[in-house]
Amino acid sequence: MTSTFIERSDKLVSPFIGRFHPIEIDHAKGCYLFDKSGKAYLDFSAGIAVASTGHCHPEVVKAISEQAATLIHACIGVGYYDAPITLTEKLNSILPNGPYASFFCQSGSEANEAALKLVRYTSKKSKVIAFEGGFHGRTYGSLSLTTSKRKYREGYENLPGDVDFFPYPYAYRCPWNKKDYAESVAESVRQLKESSLFSNDVAAVFIEPVLGEAGYAPCPPEFLRTLAEVCKANNILLVCDEIQTGIGRTGKWFSFEHAGIDPDVITLAKGLASGMPLGACLAKKDLMNQWPSGAHGGTYGGNPVTCQAANASINVMSNYVSEVDRLGKLTLNFLNEKLSGHKNVGDIRGQGLMIGIDLVIDKESKTPNTELTQKVLKECFEKELILITCGDGNVVRICPPLIIDEKTLLKGLLILVDVLNAA
Template identity: 55%
Template sequence: MASNNPHSSQHALPSVLGRYFDLELVSGSGCYLTDRHGNQYLDFSSGIGVTSTGHCHPKVVQAIQSQAETLIHPCIAIGTSAPPLELSQKIETICRDAFGPSQTYQSFFAQSGSEAVEAAIKLAKYVSKRSNIVAFSGGFHGRTYGALSLTTSKEKYREGYAPFLPNIDFFPYPYMYRRPWPGTSDEACLEAGIQALTHSPLLNEEVAAVIIEPILGEGGYVPAPAPFLIALAKRCRQLGILLIADEIQSGMGRAGTWFASSHAPIQPDMITLAKGLASGMPLSACVAKKSLMDQWPPGAHGGTYGANPVTCNAANATIDVLSGCLESVQALGKFAIEMLNTQLSTSPYVGDIRGHGLMIGIELVKDKGSKTPYPELAQQLMRACLEQGLVVISCGLFDNVIRLIPPLIIDQSTLEKGLSILVEAIHDSH
């Protein structure tokens, strides 16, 4: 969106920073953002899945302020502090609740999702003594070099950066709407995919790890079917391959459970977390079974800002807030999908509505028969919704999916308000 504002980010910041809009925001509270003109926007983007507790949640703000008054940064190499220790214990408890008490997990803290993925790949290679990694087509794992080598959600992310890391292979993601395997029904296609996975030569005893998003994020908000994830986990166990669940966008309650992996359910060897972990503070985690972490010697990996006490304290408060929201997120997600399916059933441009919890994608097509992607409509809807005070953003391999990721603390009436604006915009586009 163009802007004549001389203080605009288009003038002050480098063009490489992608933008959906050129809003100059001055404050945020709960589910709303306010720009410099006093306009309020209902935020269904949550800072791209980050502000799960809403903007400036008082418990998170208090946690940041109190820690900043006491200790900001000692560096974990010099000495630890209470917040990262508490956070490690909270994540360990969450993992036990999600995957059972048979395994103990530890967390390596960094700043971004990309760094969490880099840590997971390094750990997998180190402990397995293997060199190969298998990722999935359409996946997004980050912009740093190793993470980018695993990323194929958009070609523009990779253009100009070759050659990428060697020994990386890609398997089709189970994107059932797009039918990556032959079959006249979803069931037949899925069975063909599971058979292809089971017999794929890409999965072998030279593979250190397989990394998968249980819900494809930037690739279009596509949940992987539970039978596929279960078959993948089984095949990895058979071959001694470590399974990494990239939950950077789907984790921390976004899908209605702490981890989207729980919907299968599967038990990953490692989990990468970031976006919803600390309510907007820069924090990520590579969470791995302790039996793996114990094989990683001191100094084999690290980072100056890892386990920062301020960001970790924000995460502690975030978990405290979200722990009371999970049932509501499940119920609200079902409400949203039912409302969208009912009110958009006659739209010729809505090809698929999918998701778990409050991670919902609406795939736009030029017609339902051909399923031709309609990215132009996605851009039109984003602008139309913004004019009506709603922030929604797009994603997808073809940039034709409207993603709905409101704060997890949202109530039903506010959720319905935002959905109604979007539904009206879609109907007005006919």
């Protein structure tokens, strides 16, 4: 008898890899995953906000296949070829206030590693500020910026130092104990302006415009604008980690656009190449030009196949970004209408199709309700809906493929609402 994927994985694959669901995936198409028996599951995870153009979009598949037939790898350090150059041009065509120069790599962690090296090298300063609850990767350098979960850092001694942390303006779980949204935002802005952390001996500030792993909490635009002003006044570089938010996820090409700010450095990955392993560190050209030849690099960065997947992905997404904005607003309105009175629904928040439902023991204490969240995920899975969590394991995150249509989106939302109301 043939062993299952689960049995084979348990024998040899590293046990540190956690999985949300016991699904044995055979193939995927559009917004659906199919198991080995052919059962279809509506995918509201998109491979953790990666499959933005849906699974195996024909234009992306075509771009990958055609590129693989002519050039799979040459190394960007050996010579010149079209795909990464076209991708850089294409990114600049959708970025405000360019030009930005590119460094391509394989993951978000590597993109943030590159950004960390860049800002320290060019500023000749070592101190960096990140935000409490932020997730910027799990490699050693990027991990020094990551605090979204304690277990990510436990057992890893001597992480690169000179990193300070400032409270993220997470309005629902306000670090300043303000219960009203407006008061929370105002206090976060006041604390930022008065903080002594943001001095001219700081190289850079790293921020997620939407707090990802720690709870899908959008940063208030007022705070982002104030942060940009503080950085400019103190000659601090501003790095926007758009790894999960970028390329249309929040209803704009980049989440920082909601606040109208102008970052010095932008990091990308996840939805950039529809599931092909590609990350990017983009920096204002005059800044990137200060990084000399050989100061950083990588064998696989700018791979022609992954870059062509990204080129095709951007072409596809150009038809969907405004629709993501509309569907995101529809989703928030729908969920608030159906769930605002639910005793265990503490908060519903998000931008575009990056939405979190914060499940709590009760609304007064706001204690994370991980038990209920796991029950909801399990029962939705039994009804053929794939969901994942973030926060303290208590936030249901909704991050479907961005090509999803309204009917399919509402189908999944109705399953989720029915499960929650019956819980």
